[in-house]
Amino acid sequence: xxxxxxxxxxxxxxxxxxxxxxxxxxxxxxxxxxxxxxxxxxxxxxxxxxxxxxxxxxxxxxxxxxxxxxxxxxxxxxxxxxxxxxxxxxxxxxxxxxxxxxxxxxxxxxxxxxxxxxxxxxxxxxxxxxxxxxxxxxxxxxxxxxxxxxxxxxxxxxxxxxxxxxxxxxxxxxxxxxxxxxxxxxxxxxxxxxxxxxxxxxxxxxxxxxxxxxxxxxxxxxxxxxxxxxxxxxxxxxxxxxxxxxxxxxxxxxxxxxxxxxxxxxxxxxxxxxxxxxxxxxxxxxxxxxxxxxxxxxxxxxxxxxxxxxxxxxxxxxxxxxxxxxxxxxxxxxxxxxxxxxxxxxxxxxxxxxxxxxxxxxxxxxxxxxxxxxxxxxxxxxxxxxxxxxxxxxxxxxxxxxxxxxxxxxxxxxxxxxxxxxxxxxxxxxxxxxxxxxxxxxxxxxxxxxxxxxx
Numbered sequence: 001x002x003x004x005x006x007x008x009x010x011x012x013x014x015x016x017x018x019x020x021x022x023x024x025x026x027x028x029x030x031x032x033x034x035x036x037x038x039x040x041x042x043x044x045x046x047x048x049x050x051x052x053x054x055x056x057x058x059x060x061x062x063x064x065x066x067x068x069x070x071x072x073x074x075x076x077x078x079x080x081x082x083x084x085x086x087x088x089x090x091x092x093x094x095x096x097x098x099x100x101x102x103x104x105x106x107x108x109x110x111x112x113x114x115x116x117x118x119x120x121x122x123x124x125x126x127x128x129x130x131x132x133x134x135x136x137x138x139x140x141x142x143x144x145x146x147x148x149x150x151x152x153x154x155x156x157x158x159x160x161x162x163x164x165x166x167x168x169x170x171x172x173x174x175x176x177x178x179x180x181x182x183x184x185x186x187x188x189x190x191x192x193x194x195x196x197x198x199x200x201x202x203x204x205x206x207x208x209x210x211x212x213x214x215x216x217x218x219x220x221x222x223x224x225x226x227x228x229x230x231x232x233x234x235x236x237x238x239x240x241x242x243x244x245x246x247x248x249x250x251x252x253x254x255x256x257x258x259x260x261x262x263x264x265x266x267x268x269x270x271x272x273x274x275x276x277x278x279x280x281x282x283x284x285x286x287x288x289x290x291x292x293x294x295x296x297x298x299x300x301x302x303x304x305x306x307x308x309x310x311x312x313x314x315x316x317x318x319x320x321x322x323x324x325x326x327x328x329x330x331x332x333x334x335x336x337x338x339x340x341x342x343x344x345x346x347x348x349x350x351x352x353x354x355x356x357x358x359x360x361x362x363x364x365x366x367x368x369x370x371x372x373x374x375x376x377x378x379x380x381x382x383x384x385x386x387x388x389x390x391x392x393x394x395x396x397x398x399x400x401x402x403x404x405x406x407x408x409x410x411x412x413x414x415x416x417x418x419x420x421x422x423x424x425x426x427x428x429x430x431x432x433x434x435x436x437x438x439x440x441x442x443x444x445x446x447x448x449x450x451x452x453x454x455x
Contacts, residue, residue: 042161081127112166125320126173130145140315146173157180162262179267198262215247216248237421238424249403260285268284297362313334318333321334347411348406
């Protein structure tokens, strides 16, 4: 199984790398062309590469793009369009998951389809927002709102744009329109000076791929299901999860960073001037690699990982549930959506339910440290390097804990692993959840607690 997965990863990386010549051709021959010509180039190049990778299964994505366009054209800027788009795209994706599901990680048409589903649902939201009063929209919605219905060619070019078709990142049609108009450049009227920034991301992606290729054979998913793993001491089983999690995530990091390089090369990654007056190329960044490597916090890792997908869910699910009047319920719904979007296996649901528990316990713990003078002094003392190491051990051990069902998929597999480590993650976080209120009574002065209640 692990050999097959490694083969899939190498195949995926080759597909990512193939997009670079498309970006170079765009810069050299199409940057100054009319929008219709550029849309046609993006549509033909994206469709050709999709057909090369997935053959006749290309019709799945083509059908969804066509249906999405027809819904916008025929149903107009209505909430019905948004709901119909959401239900159709998700139903089609979930049907694909159901009929193609196996117990292994496979590269098939559903992989780019899950990226496309979000892109098309987001398109319906942006089209709807374009018909609303500006006063009813936040700044993010104003930037992405569409003034008019796009043409079919424009939607196809946007959907099959080579920089985001296979593994993302997510971007709006407005960003794509700015790319086509030649606005996403640091040299007005000329292709952007983005070759070096793109090559830096490409090189970093290759480095992550090398790390994964070297170490992943030593930490295979299949080892969890062996009698040898069950026979190991408890501490060894836990440390294996920690090291396995660190290695397995490089599979995703390498894909996203290499794909980001394509977006930077084309100009889609252009993000204006930063605070230091330097041009930024992180508009399509799906990874903050330095933060990912150094943060001791679960929320820090989540914020640095699959950034654009998380931003999409925050923008189109979490924030649009504001009418519920319950932030916690909005968070649960957003995570449930993410679980279903990933697939129909029970492991996804368990993974994101654990994320909900871990994130909320960590926030309570951070508030406790912030409000307790004793813990604040300790966190700022010379002991912090030691505290940081302990944090990192706990952080990566329990980052790996929810990743086990995410990667093993099915109930019988992840239950075997959790049983072998005595559900230590559940016990640890539920104990903290129940214990932190009592620790607050001991470690937080009464005045601080009173002010907190008033807030």
